[in-house]
Amino acid sequence: MTVPVGRDEAPGGGAAALAATHAWFEVNSGWAPPDPETLADWAAEGACRAPDECWVARHGTCRHGLASWQVVLDALAVLDAGDAPGGRRRPFP
Numbered sequence: 001m002t003v004p005v006g007r008d009e010a011p012g013g014g015a016a017a018l019a020a021t022h023a024w025f026e027v028n029s030g031w032a033p034p035d036p037e038t039l040a041d042w043a044a045e046g047a048c049r050a051p052d053e054c055w056v057a058r059h060g061t062c063r064h065g066l067a068s069w070q071v072v073l074d075a076l077a078v079l080d081a082g083d084a085p086g087g088r089r090r091p092f093p
């Protein structure tokens with residue numbers, strides 16, 4: 001992993017894509033998040049998959065409006081950090 005994670009690409013707006021993606025999760029079954037190694041492989045190519053299997057930019061949005069797995073998992077990590085005592089520290093108490 002050589003590419004630092006950043007707020008590089010957010011075409012279409014991250015929040016709207018995330019909302020569309022979570023709506024997609026509710027009406028589709030059989031999806032599973034990629035394991036970290038798979039995600040790293042995709043990142044090495046500067047790309048990612050969306051939950052519907054589309055190839056997208058790493059922090060991109062597919063043509064169906066779904067956020068990439070990287071965006072989805074980043075958002076979940078932020079939520080986890082807020083809830084889990086052992087998670088990432090919040091910047092303030």
Ligand SMILES: [Zn+2]
Pocket residue numbers: 050052053054062063064065066
């Ligand atoms: Zn798609």
